Amino acid sequence: MSVQSFDKTLSRKQRLQEKQRRQLAVVDTVDKAEAKARKAEVELAVAVTEAVQVFGDEQSASEGLDMPVEAIRRFLGMAQDEAAGADNVAEVSDKP
Template identity: 80%
Template structure:
């Protein structure tokens, strides 16, 4: 009586299909995680934008948030890009 290896029982085609299924599942997981990260970055960008307004400037917000000026500026740029994208979508909806 011999014990068969489960991988040997599968054909090459089945092994390839299983490998591709796992790869696609991982890609899907990464895509979903990236979307969550993007959403979180936009939320932080909006909060940083508000902080700049409340603190009265980029330098003051940087100090108040204990965040490097470059990071504050990066989030401000992201918020600006997001607002521009939202305006583009809104304009496209109005036009169509």
């Protein structure tokens, strides 16, 4: 039985439900991948922050990591934003 003849045996409602199920599955997969990418980016930001501390400054870290200074600064900003967000969450959870 081909896919076309199978689709024709389903009602419009069933075809719509199947299409929605597939769409939701794809959206879920993309959401999970975005979350993993975000987590990896934050981990990279933390590693770059540590590298700047070890190398002494942004320029030295840029040379040591073979990464543009602009990228170093972007990751430093991201790490600061994450730290500020974590501080805000801690403050909110500490309030009665």
